[in-house]
Amino acid sequence: MTPVNHTDLHEFILLGLTTRPDLLVPLFLAFLAMYLVTLLGNFGIIILIRMDLHLHTPMYYFLGHLAFVDVCYSSIILPKMLVQVLTEEKTISFSGCAAQLCCFVVFGVTECLLLAVMAYDRYVAICKPLLYPAIMSGWTCRWLVAGSYAISILHAVTHTTFIFTFSFCRSNVINHYFCDIAPLLALSCSDTHTYEVVVLALVSLNCLSTMTIIFVSYTYILPTVLRIRSPEGRRKAFSTCASHLTVVTMFYGAILFMYLRPSSTYALDENKTATLFYTIMTPTLNPLVYSLRNSEVKAALRRAVGR
Numbered sequence: 001m002t003p004v005n006h007t008d009l010h011e012f013i014l015l016g017l018t019t020r021p022d023l024l025v026p027l028f029l030a031f032l033a034m035y036l037v038t039l040l041g042n043f044g045i046i047i048l049i050r051m052d053l054h055l056h057t058p059m060y061y062f063l064g065h066l067a068f069v070d071v072c073y074s075s076i077i078l079p080k081m082l083v084q085v086l087t088e089e090k091t092i093s094f095s096g097c098a099a100q101l102c103c104f105v106v107f108g109v110t111e112c113l114l115l116a117v118m119a120y121d122r123y124v125a126i127c128k129p130l131l132y133p134a135i136m137s138g139w140t141c142r143w144l145v146a147g148s149y150a151i152s153i154l155h156a157v158t159h160t161t162f163i164f165t166f167s168f169c170r171s172n173v174i175n176h177y178f179c180d181i182a183p184l185l186a187l188s189c190s191d192t193h194t195y196e197v198v199v200l201a202l203v204s205l206n207c208l209s210t211m212t213i214i215f216v217s218y219t220y221i222l223p224t225v226l227r228i229r230s231p232e233g234r235r236k237a238f239s240t241c242a243s244h245l246t247v248v249t250m251f252y253g254a255i256l257f258m259y260l261r262p263s264s265t266y267a268l269d270e271n272k273t274a275t276l277f278y279t280i281m282t283p284t285l286n287p288l289v290y291s292l293r294n295s296e297v298k299a300a301l302r303r304a305v306g307r
Contacts, residue, residue, distance in 0.1 A: 011091045013173045016084050017272055028085045034284045035078045041287030042067035045297075052300040058121055058136040065145050066114045070283035073107040076100055077178045077279050084177065094164075097179040102160040104178065108278070109152035109206055112255075115248055116210035117144050122244075123217035127224050155202055162198065166190040176272055178279075207255060214248055247289055251278045 017027060045067040049055045077100075084090055092100070124135050159181060166188040176183040181199065185192050221241065228234045255278060 011093050011172065012097050012179065013090050014080075014084060014092055014177060014179075015173060015175050016081070016090065017177045017276075024085050028082060031078060031085070031280065032082060034280055035074060035082070038074045038078075038283045038287075039071060042071045042283065045287055048297065048300050048304060051304060054296065054303075055300055058141045059118070059125065061141050062114060062118050062121060062145070065148075066111070066118070066286060069107050069110050069114065070286050072103070073111065073279065074283045076103045076107070081177045092179065097174075097184075098160055098164045101163065101179045101181070101184070102156045104180070104279075105156035105159050106149075106152045108255075109155045110148050111251065111278075111282075112206055112210050113148035113151060114145075115244075115251065116213040117148065119214040119217040119244065119248075122241075123221055127220050151206075155206065158198070158202065162195045163188075166192065166195075176275075180275065203255070207252060211248075211252060218245070244289070247282060247286060250285075251282050253277075 018024075046064050049060045049064045080092070080100075121136060125132050128135065163181065163184050166185075167190050168184075168187045169189040171187055174183045174187065185196070218241065225234060225238060225241070
């Protein structure tokens with residue numbers, strides 16, 4: 001590929017997940033099914049929470065926003081990816097790439113923060129049930145969600161501004177299925193050292209602070225759950241915690257693997273595989289692990305069907 005100058009660059013070419021022709025149709029069908037499950041599951045949660053008064057609680061308020069974030073998170077990546085798999089249209093405009101990266105960071109950071117908020121909500125509900133209505137008031141819940149979006153927008157503006165002021169003079173071919181930070185940095189001929197330090201600082205601050213909130217919350221939750229006398233109640237509590245921690249581990253593990261490494265160790269093919277976990281798998285699984293195993297959601301579904 002002929003080197004290009006930043007001033008002449010109007011579009012990028014996305015290589016996609018694979019170039020093997022025999023895998024294109026199976027991948028298309030698999031990702032289409034995941035996207036449909038993501039849309040149906042998360043929109044179903046949002047509609048159910050709005051319709052059923054029994055679900056008008058802080059826990060489901062946060063869950064509704066998490067479902068909205070998952071829909072947006074998937075929709076900025078998967079539709080374009082599905083088109084690329086079956087067609088020769090591999091290009092994305094310069095402004096389109098910037099917009100995709102900005103939205104990706106907004107919803108990715110928001111997901112991190114909401115996972116921490118939900119862990120704190122469960123801590124208050126389980127460990128301080130008498131104070132729960134006062135601590136998790138409607139005002140507090142709205143500010144926690146608004147703060148999550150505000151922080152994520154700040155992250156997104158910082159990343160997008162840094163990256164798209166660099167010069168891209170090596171190539172316009174992105175070795176990825178969407179516009180992500182690492183493959184874009186690989187194309188730049190500018191000095192990216194300062195920005196790499198900024199990435200490390202922002203990701204460390206965001207991930208480690210939210211992981212600390214989750215870890216501390218569970219250090220209080222688990223002993224409290226163990227003191228529950230009812231075996232059924234204890235089993236349900238452990239099941240909820242295990243489901244939450246499974247998604248947290250998958251989501252945060254992939255992010256830490258991606259962004260908390262020195263740039264010299266970047267292997268873009270490995271990065272593409274790692275990003276599948278938190279860009280596609282997590283939004284697909286969240287409706288299942290957070291809601292469909294929940295007795296209150298099942299009861300709400302029965303009430304909705306019975307109307």
